[in-house]
Amino acid sequence: MDAMTYIRGIIVLVVITCVAGDSEPRSRSRTILVGDSQGWRAGTNYTQWAIQNSPFHINDTLVFKYPQTGVPVAQSVYLLPNMWSYITCEFRGAKLLGNATDAGFKVELNQHTPYYFASAEGNSYDCIAGLTKFIAVPRPFPH
Ligand SMILES: *[C@@H]1O[C@H](CO)[C@@H](O)[C@H](O)[C@H]1NC(C)=O
Ligand SMILES: *[C@@H]1O[C@H](CO)[C@@H](O)[C@H](O)[C@H]1NC(C)=O
Numbered sequence: 507m508d509a510m511t512y513i514r515g516i517i518v519l520v521v522i523t524c525v526a527g528d529s530e531p532r533s534r535s536r537t538i539l540v541g542d543s544q545g546w547r548a549g550t551n552y553t554q555w556a557i558q559n560s561p562f563h564i565n566d567t568l569v570f571k572y573p574q575t576g577v578p579v580a581q582s583v584y585l586l587p588n589m590w591s592y593i594t595c596e597f598r599g600a601k602l603l604g605n606a607t608d609a610g611f612k613v614e615l616n617q618h619t620p621y622y623f624a625s626a627e628g629n630s631y632d633c634i635a636g637l638t639k640f641i642a643v644p645r646p647f648p649h
């Protein structure tokens with residue numbers, strides 16, 4: 507996949523996460539388990555998961571859990587500073603949110619900004635392949 511195709515894919519995703527779900531307005535924030543019962547794993551396409559769980563809203567809480575056994579574990583979760591670092595998998599300036607020594611952790615989406623999550627596993631191999639990363643764009647609740 508060349509870079510432009512990838513960037514177009516990202517832009518489509520951001521647009522989807524911004525407009526999806528208008529027909530079902532909610533007024534309460536959710537607690538959402540990232541990856542559902544599978545948790546946070548290496549080599550997994552979380553973009554699909556993010557689309558299915560969109561839209562995200564302000565004050566929704568994302569819960570990251572590491573699976574116990576039997577699957578490749580993605581040790582780290584980083585919050586990247588912007589879309590460019592997300593696309594290029596540049597982890598300088600990224601914030602480590604959790605690693606395999608943590609049982610799991612929560613992130614509250616309390617800012618009006620896209621959240622760029624990615625694992626740095628295998629020298630960013632997953633990230634560069636477009637895996638074990640996703641964008642959450644919290645929206646305000648409808649009035
Ligand atoms: C989000 O949470 C903060 C702090 O608890 C609260 O002040 C704010 O009103 C909440 N925003 C929404 C949209 O619920
Ligand atoms: C990562 O692992 C270390 C122990 O090696 C631990 O002290 C730290 O709290 C963990 N989490 C983060 C977010 O750094």
Ligand SMILES: *[C@@H]1O[C@H](CO)[C@@H](O)[C@H](O)[C@H]1NC(C)=O
Binds near residue numbers: 635637
């Ligand atoms: C992940 O899933 C999304 C949505 O189905 C798709 O557009 C994207 O190409 C997939 N990425 C990879 C690396 O398979």
